[in-house]
Every structure is written in structure tokens, then in C-alpha cells.
Amino acid sequence: MKKVFIFLGPPGSGKGTQTSRLADKLSIPHIDTGSLLRKNIQDNTELGIIAKTYIDKGQLVPLKVVADVIKDRLSKDDCANGYILDGFPRSVEQAEALKDIMADLGKFSLKDDTMAVYFDIDNEVLIQRLINRRSCPNCGTIYNLISNPPKIMDYCDICETKLTTRKDDNEETARARFETYEKETAPLYDYFKQMGILKELNADVPITDMWENLKEIIFEE
Ligand code: AMP
Numbered sequence: 001m002k003k004v005f006i007f008l009g010p011p012g013s014g015k016g017t018q019t020s021r022l023a024d025k026l027s028i029p030h031i032d033t034g035s036l037l038r039k040n041i042q043d044n045t046e047l048g049i050i051a052k053t054y055i056d057k058g059q060l061v062p063l064k065v066v067a068d069v070i071k072d073r074l075s076k077d078d079c080a081n082g083y084i085l086d087g088f089p090r091s092v093e094q095a096e097a098l099k100d101i102m103a104d105l106g107k108f109s110l111k112d113d114t115m116a117v118y119f120d121i122d123n124e125v126l127i128q129r130l131i132n133r134r135s136c137p138n139c140g141t142i143y144n145l146i147s148n149p150p151k152i153m154d155y156c157d158i159c160e161t162k163l164t165t166r167k168d169d170n171e172e173t174a175r176a177r178f179e180t181y182e183k184e185t186a187p188l189y190d191y192f193k194q195m196g197i198l199k200e201l202n203a204d205v206p207i208t209d210m211w212e213n214l215k216e217i218i219f220e221e
Helices: 015-026 033-042 044-054 063-074 090-104 123-131 171-186 187-197 207-220
Strands: 005-008 030-032 081-088 113-118 133-135 142-144 197-203
Touching: 005 187, 015 081, 015 123, 015 207, 030 033, 030 063, 033 044, 033 063, 033 081, 033 171, 044 063, 044 142, 063 090, 090 187, 113 187, 113 207, 123 133, 187 197, 197 207
Parallel strands: 005 081, 005 113, 030 081, 113 197
Antiparallel strands: 133 142
16 A cells, blocks of 8 residues: 555545545544644744735745645654645645655655545535635534534534634635646646556545545555
8 A cells, every 4th residue: 555645636625524534544644734834824933924925815835835844744753654645735846846855755755655646526516615614723623514514503513612714715715726726736637647646536425435435546556
């Protein structure tokens, strides 16, 4: 089985939910650049101040900033047995940077130890999903008011904290994020396919079916 997984797909395609499940099952960390960047914003770090201006516009944060965050995270001990990348790389330029970072760290290689899973779903379905997305600021559980609502409206099923909407989940920013995705991230499909590490997952099915299909893809390798 591969050791490193890259979850690739448009915003809101279910990557986050499936990554958490797989990370639990394989006992490897879930590394999500969006959350790492938001944590820096929350802590008001220098890096967070730079990142915020891009995130608020739905644009990609510059490579240097994201590469530093990722390299630092991948050097931690808990990545020794593998990891799942969610939201990174988001451009061919970032994939090339990842290849170099992995080579520098000397543990895994992009070509031989990595599987890229492409979450396949129509953009318009996703824009609606994003606008209806809510998350728990306390435990991180993600809900969707239409497809996966909490039992009590607006409150987390697990810890009962009031759910919040991410600032960039409004329609205008959501559309900008899709434009960025099409322009910058979609070319990674061909990039990983040519490298021979791409698998496709139908992401327009309920969460539990997606999980069953994902396990088949991952464990059949
Ligand atoms: P996400 O939580 O993955 O939807 O990311 C939210 C925002 O964080 C994105 O719209 C980007 O502005 C920024 N971001 C997250 N990951 C990256 C990345 N790999 N490269 C550049 N910007 C990123």
C-alpha cells in the first residue's frame, strides 16, 4: 500500500471528511493547508497576516508561504509512517515543490510512494454545498445543512458547540475559489496521470458510499 496520499478535487468535494476518516483508519496525520493557514491567521503570525489577504479573496497564498508551512509540518515525527495531504498541492508549481520537499526529507518519493485521489464532481453542485457548509469551531466536525445536517440545527452533534460558517464560504468567494481551482489546480489531474499515480473517485455520492469506494481504491493497491 502507498504511504502518502494526495486528495485532489474542487473546494467542498468532500476531501476533508474522507481525509479525516482515512487518517483515523491508517493512524497517519491529516495535513490540511487551509487549516494550517487559518491557524496562523488566528494566532496573528507574520505568515498569517500575509495569508489572510489571499484567503479573503479566494486566491492561492504564495508558494513560498505554503511551502514553508508544509515542509515544517512534514518534518514532524508523526509523518514518519505516511500522511494525507488535503488541499496541497494546488498547482503544478506546488507539486514540483512537494517533489523537492519530499526528496529533501528523504523519507518518501512522490512518484513511488504516493497515490493522488481525484474527487470527481460537477462545480455547480459544489457551489451549493459550500454555501450550506457549517463546521464546529471546537472539534472540527463538518456538516452540510442539506446533505449532512446536525441533529439540532446549528449545534454540533458531538460537543454541542454552536456551528460556524467559514468566512470564505459565501457565494462570491466560493465562485472565485472555483475559478482559481480551474485555472491553477485542475491541471494537476494530467500531471499526476502522466506520473502514473492518479486514481479517480466519484464524489457525487453520499458520504458513506464515497468512503466505501475510497477504501477499495486504497486497499486494492
Ligand atoms: P481550504 O480550506 O483548503 O478550502 O483553503 C482555504 C484557502 O486557503 C484557499 O482558498 C487559499 O486561499 C488558501 N490555501 C489553502 N491551501 C493552499 C495551498 N496549497 N496553496 C495556496 N493557498 C492555499
